[in-house]
Amino acid sequence: MILRVLVVDDEEPMRLFVGRVLQDAGHEVAMAVSGDEAIAMLPALTSLDVLVTDEVMPRLPGHELARLVRAREPAVRVLYLTGFSDELFKEKRRLWADEAFLDKPCTAKALLEAVSLLFSGQ
Numbered sequence: 647m648i649l650r651v652l653v654v655d656d657e658e659p660m661r662l663f664v665g666r667v668l669q670d671a672g673h674e675v676a677m678a679v680s681g682d683e684a685i686a687m688l689p690a691l692t693s694l695d696v697l698v699t700d701e702v703m704p705r706l707p708g709h710e711l712a713r714l715v716r717a718r719e720p721a722v723r724v725l726y727l728t729g730f731s732d733e734l735f736k737e738k739r740r741l742w743a744d745e746a747f748l749d750k751p752c753t754a755k756a757l758l759e760a761v762s763l764l765f766s767g768q
Contacts, residue, residue, distance in 0.1 A: 648673055649695040649696050649761070650694050650696070651674065651675050651761075652675075652684060653676070654680070654683075654697070654699040654703070654708070654711060656679055656700060657700065658679070660700070660727065660751070661679065664727070664757060667754040667758065668698075668757070668758075676691055680703060680704070680705065680706065681703055681705065681706025684697075694715070694719045694722050695721075695722065696723050696724070696725060697711070697712055697715050697722050697724045698724075698725045698727060698761070699712065699724065699727065700726075700727050700728065701726045701728040701747075708724075708727075708728070712724045723744040723745070723764040724744065724746075725745075725747070725748060725761060725764060726747040727747070727748055727749075727752070728748075728750060729749065745764075746763060746764055748760045
């Protein structure tokens, strides 16, 4: 299954790594450096399947970005990338069935498995 993915991370090396791994796996990938840039890109993106976002970003944290993206794309699944898992759960105490998180840094294998699990219902 080819997925349409939006990758948002203010750290360029991580953003490029995630984008490359997902593109190499055959997915269509758009990338943004911030939540604000991601929101500005939404009208040009069609039928977004997955939002892969850093949780800790200036101005707009990942869980707030996910809420705004879901206002346009209610079925989007979200993978939060964070080096601060404790921070994620302090801000967002509950993950929904269509959400997951992955600690940074991560391997390509872990990233692809996390995206796959979002669509497996597990």
